[in-house]
Amino acid sequence: MSQSPALSVKNLRKTIGKKDIIKGISFDLYPGEVFGFLGPNGAGKTTTIRMIVGLIKPSSGTVLIGGKNVQTHFGDAMKDLGCIVENPELYPYLTGWENLEHFARMDPSIPQKRLHEVVELVDMGNRIHDRVGTYSLGMRQRLGIAQALLGNPKLLILDEPTNGLDPAGIREMREFIRFLAEKEKLCVMVSSHLLSEIQLMCDRVAIISKGSIIRVDSVHALLAEQERVVWKAEPLEKAESLLREVTNVTRLQENLITLYDENQIGKWNRMLVTAGVEVKEMRTKLPALEDLFLELTGGEHIE
Numbered sequence: 680m681s682q683s684p685a686l687s688v689k690n691l692r693k694t695i696g697k698k699d700i701i702k703g704i705s706f707d708l709y710p711g712e713v714f715g716f717l718g719p720n721g722a723g724k725t726t727t728i729r730m731i732v733g734l735i736k737p738s739s740g741t742v743l744i745g746g747k748n749v750q751t752h753f754g755d756a757m758k759d760l761g762c763i764v765e766n767p768e769l770y771p772y773l774t775g776w777e778n779l780e781h782f783a784r785m786d787p788s789i790p791q792k793r794l795h796e797v798v799e800l801v802d803m804g805n806r807i808h809d810r811v812g813t814y815s816l817g818m819r820q821r822l823g824i825a826q827a828l829l830g831n832p833k834l835l836i837l838d839e840p841t842n843g844l845d846p847a848g849i850r851e852m853r854e855f856i857r858f859l860a861e862k863e864k865l866c867v868m869v870s871s872h873l874l875s876e877i878q879l880m881c882d883r884v885a886i887i888s889k890g891s892i893i894r895v896d897s898v899h900a901l902l903a904e905q906e907r908v909v910w911k912a913e914p915l916e917k918a919e920s921l922l923r924e925v926t927n928v929t930r931l932q933e934n935l936i937t938l939y940d941e942n943q944i945g946k947w948n949r950m951l952v953t954a955g956v957e958v959k960e961m962r963t964k965l966p967a968l969e970d971l972f973l974e975l976t977g978g979e980h981i982e
């Protein structure tokens with residue numbers, strides 16, 4: 680892509696105590712795209728997002744927002760960012776409008792007319808003067824996004840934005856996020872542990888597992904059916920340890936291994952058989968993204 684990235688994450692690492700929580704991840708996001716950050720619970724999504732928005736310090740690596748380094752030029756980098764990482768901080772006894780006024784006062788560069796613009800964007804005109812305490816969770820989320828948009832950011836980051844919403848609320852949120860990317864040319868990064876949600880809402884997706892990014896691709900490409908080779912290997916631990924250095928091999932279920940690179944299969948097969956591992960080969964056709972995710976979640980469908 681010829682545009683410069685709205686967000687660039689380079690070799691980001693986080694170690695807490697002796698634990699490598701994020702193991703050197705890299706990806707770039709571009710204006711006008713909805714980028715999904717998909718991974719099972721505990722994969723490292725929130726930790727990554729906290730580093731991106733400057734809430735915690737990376738052990739190493741860099742984050743650039745609109746080309747500005749979050750660690751060295753925090754104020755400049757934050758100008759291009761709007762985010763909801765934990766639940767949006769809203770005052771229930773104030774109206775939606777009063778909440779926005781409160782947040783706008785903290786940044787004198789926000790003109791009064793921007794409040795009207797964001798209210799229109801999130802389509803809350805008829806309820807904005809009601810108290811937030813009377814809002815549904817979906818409306819609170821919208822108001823949170825309105826607040827995040829006050830500073831006119833180019834990048835919006837939402838951590839699990841549909842958590843807790845009912846099906847209608849989820850659909851609305853999805854359509855709203857697409858609207859922001861398509862009509863407002865915002866770059867939106869959304870994290871989720873739900874494959875179906877990412878599939879419906881995103882242009883590209885990064886899949887994170889145990890602190891590493893295992894694939895970044897367009898949803899379209901990830902959805903294309905691909906034939907995979909699956910091995911049933913006995914003993915599995917021995918096969919896994921022999922294949923540890925080989926990328927694109929993933930444990931699928933109890934005793935299955937999937938392989939992506941067809942060209943190398945003969946070589947690995949010989950290596951395993953020579954070491955005394957019994958290998959049975961099967962072929963399977965699964966939608967690629969679903970396949971990957973099934974592997975990550977240990978073969979369980981998460982819905």
Ligand SMILES: Nc1ncnc2c1ncn2[C@@H]1O[C@H](COP(=O)(O)OP(=O)(O)OP(=O)(O)O)[C@@H](O)[C@H]1O
Nearest residue numbers: 695698700718719720721722723724725726727872
């Ligand atoms: N301060 C901390 N100290 C020790 N371990 C931590 C700390 N913060 C996170 N972790 C661990 O790092 C891993 C990644 O956590 P993280 O919250 O980033 O995952 P996640 O993908 O956002 O999952 P979830 O959707 O469940 O929040 C987990 O195993 C978690 O227990």
